[in-house]
Amino acid sequence: MSSPSTIVGVDLGGTKIYAVAVVDGEVVATAKRSTPRVGGPAAVLERVADTIDKLGVAGAVRRIGVGGPGPSIAGSSLLGPAANLPGWDRPVDIAGALRRRFADAEVRVDNDVNAAARAEWLHGAGAGADDLLAVFVGTGVGGGVVLDGRVRRGAAGLAGEIGHLVVVPDGEPCGCGGRGHLEAYAGRAGIERIARRRHAEGEATALVELAGDGRMKSSVIAAAVADGDAMAVELVDRAADVVGQAVASVALVVDVALVAVGGGLAERFGEPFLRRIEAAAATALPWPSPVRVVPTVLGDVAGGLGAALLFDEERS
Amino acid sequence: MSSPSTIVGVDLGGTKIYAVAVVDGEVVATAKRSTPRVGGPAAVLERVADTIDKLGVAGAVRRIGVGGPGPSIAGSSLLGPAANLPGWDRPVDIAGALRRRFADAEVRVDNDVNAAARAEWLHGAGAGADDLLAVFVGTGVGGGVVLDGRVRRGAAGLAGEIGHLVVVPDGEPCGCGGRGHLEAYAGRAGIERIARRRHAEGEATALVELAGDGRMKSSVIAAAVADGDAMAVELVDRAADVVGQAVASVALVVDVALVAVGGGLAERFGEPFLRRIEAAAATALPWPSPVRVVPTVLGDVAGGLGAALLFDEERS
Numbered sequence: 001m002s003s004p005s006t007i008v009g010v011d012l013g014g015t016k017i018y019a020v021a022v023v024d025g026e027v028v029a030t031a032k033r034s035t036p037r038v039g040g041p042a043a044v045l046e047r048v049a050d051t052i053d054k055l056g057v058a059g060a061v062r063r064i065g066v067g068g069p070g071p072s073i074a075g076s077s078l079l080g081p082a083a084n085l086p087g088w089d090r091p092v093d094i095a096g097a098l099r100r101r102f103a104d105a106e107v108r109v110d111n112d113v114n115a116a117a118r119a120e121w122l123h124g125a126g127a128g129a130d131d132l133l134a135v136f137v138g139t140g141v142g143g144g145v146v147l148d149g150r151v152r153r154g155a156a157g158l159a160g161e162i163g164h165l166v167v168v169p170d171g172e173p174c175g176c177g178g179r180g181h182l183e184a185y186a187g188r189a190g191i192e193r194i195a196r197r198r199h200a201e202g203e204a205t206a207l208v209e210l211a212g213d214g215r216m217k218s219s220v221i222a223a224a225v226a227d228g229d230a231m232a233v234e235l236v237d238r239a240a241d242v243v244g245q246a247v248a249s250v251a252l253v254v255d256v257a258l259v260a261v262g263g264g265l266a267e268r269f270g271e272p273f274l275r276r277i278e279a280a281a282a283t284a285l286p287w288p289s290p291v292r293v294v295p296t297v298l299g300d301v302a303g304g305l306g307a308a309l310l311f312d313e314e315r316s
Numbered sequence: 317m318s319s320p321s322t323i324v325g326v327d328l329g330g331t332k333i334y335a336v337a338v339v340d341g342e343v344v345a346t347a348k349r350s351t352p353r354v355g356g357p358a359a360v361l362e363r364v365a366d367t368i369d370k371l372g373v374a375g376a377v378r379r380i381g382v383g384g385p386g387p388s389i390a391g392s393s394l395l396g397p398a399a400n401l402p403g404w405d406r407p408v409d410i411a412g413a414l415r416r417r418f419a420d421a422e423v424r425v426d427n428d429v430n431a432a433a434r435a436e437w438l439h440g441a442g443a444g445a446d447d448l449l450a451v452f453v454g455t456g457v458g459g460g461v462v463l464d465g466r467v468r469r470g471a472a473g474l475a476g477e478i479g480h481l482v483v484v485p486d487g488e489p490c491g492c493g494g495r496g497h498l499e500a501y502a503g504r505a506g507i508e509r510i511a512r513r514r515h516a517e518g519e520a521t522a523l524v525e526l527a528g529d530g531r532m533k534s535s536v537i538a539a540a541v542a543d544g545d546a547m548a549v550e551l552v553d554r555a556a557d558v559v560g561q562a563v564a565s566v567a568l569v570v571d572v573a574l575v576a577v578g579g580g581l582a583e584r585f586g587e588p589f590l591r592r593i594e595a596a597a598a599t600a601l602p603w604p605s606p607v608r609v610v611p612t613v614l615g616d617v618a619g620g621l622g623a624a625l626l627f628d629e630e631r632s
Binding site: 148158286 | 446459461464466468469470471473475477484492565566567568569573600602
């Protein structure tokens with residue numbers, strides 16, 4: 001399906017709301033607002049509507065796709081629960097609230113990472129492929145899976161949650177309360193947690209010296225690696241290794257060969273990081289690895305674009 | 317699609333060939349032959365044809381589905397490589413050989429475990445469901461994944477190979493040459509390997525006393541567990557635990573909620589084994605587990621029936 005009319009896509013994140021106006025698969029306008037920290041879902045959805053207004057789309061907004069940080073099942077406009085959004089402790093009907101501001105608009109909802117995977121598949125690193133695993137290595141680790149030309153959403157909208165795959169049984173604590181999960185080793189927050197604990201235990205590292213009391217940004221981690229800091233090199237290498245191990249697990253379950261890796265940490269460390277992921281996946285697979293790891297190409301726009309593409313993806 | 321005419325399904329295994337005649341989804345005749353150990357693919361496929369003859373299907377055989385122990389991609393009649401079949405070290409065209417015996421027959425090919433998963437989905441434990449993970453815990457561990465009403469085969473026909481998921485990094489050796497894989501802990505052969513090594517190292521166990529120099533059958537493992545043998549209880553409990561851990565991994569990747577578990581070891585240990593798998597999966601998931609574990613219901617007939625159902629499954 002293609003249409004000349006504008007579709008709005010919204011990436012609803014824990015810190016910012018990023019809206020895009022899409023015409024024929026091209027982003028023609030963008031707008032950003034911060035996500036409110038109080039006021040619950042009503043305040044957040046008002047801000048989403050404000051952000052859409054800021055796009056300055058001519059005429060009525062008739063189609064709105066929203067990707068957010070929680071589960072969403074196909075054919076529903078419910079999103080959540082979403083721990084990163086204020087007071088969002090249950091599924092919330094996105095469509096109802098947005099229709100009060102945009103009468104007659106059709107609203108579709110998806111998980112933000114699944115939306116980003118859709119965008120990379122249709123207009124990015126996976127264009128033309130039937131299958132794609134998209135992995136985003138940022139503060140945490142998220143994934144989206146495209147199989148046989150469909151974004152897999154799953155019975156409860158939880159498909160692609162590879163950040164919680166166990167890579168080290170009884171290993172490092174994960175933000176979810178579990179142990180040994182992928183994102184406890186590969187996410188920026190996990191790396192920070194490990195580095196600060198080891199530093200507190202007496203191990204020297206430029207990571208903590210450079211970050212001080214502030215957040216240990218990926219630029220800090222990159223600077224420590226560039227300095228040859230042993231712990232930084234070890235933790236970033238291990239991050240790639242466990243992502244590769246998880247990629248192999250996905251390949252064993254659904255036999256996907258094309259893997260696009262993005263997110264802040266992956267973008268920061270570039271090709272060597274991706275090649276190390278590919279090598280680790282090959283080591284973990286019992287046969288010659290078909291897995292090819294490529295960078296994502298859409299950056300910050302992927303989530304919003306992928307949400308808009310909910311209206312374009314006939315087969316999903 | 318339904319048809320009153322007979323479809324032949326063949327489960328081509330490393331030790332036996334099991335053919336079924338299927339009419340309207342019902343098995344109306346079965347035949348078994350042993351798999352030749354010499355003579356290579358030509359001898360094996362002659363024996364397949366002999367087994368089909370033994371079915372005594374009236375009239376010409378027009379449709380033959382074959383499931384075998386190797387990868388097979390959708391739309392191809394190639395099977396393999398298959399380590400469990402003699403001289404089958406490359407993909408072999410099943411259709412060519414069978415058409416020399418059954419002129420004009422349409423031949424379709426699938427992996428044996430994917431075929432069994434298809435049968436359980438369409439006529440067994442998963443009947444009516446859109447999604448199903450089928451796990452077979454026997455000598456090794458195999459899996460098949462049905463997603464959104466399609467058996468997932470994958471780019472190289474390797475989808476569902478969960479027996480090689482890493483459950484213990486750098487753990488027990490697997491038959492494939494890897495380490496710490498699911499089937500190194502949960503398969504009958506893996507349990508035997510561990511028990512014999514620990515026994516050789518001086519640990520007492522009824523497992524080796526009962527098995528002697530013979531194969532450590534599942535009946536032997538069951539007898540040792542019934543006797544309260546500590547190692548047997550530990551190894552069978554751990555088998556269920558690692559299957560549960562793998563089920564959780566599959567749930568994280570594709571969000572499948574219904575899991576059918578079968579195979580010799582699972583059938584032997586029954587409900588307590590399945591409930592332990594379900595509990596282990598729940599422990600490994602970061603949210604309230606939606607995973608329900610049920611027994612497979614089709615037994616030995618699943619592979620052949622599922623191969624015949626290649627002609628019935630329009631969407632796959």
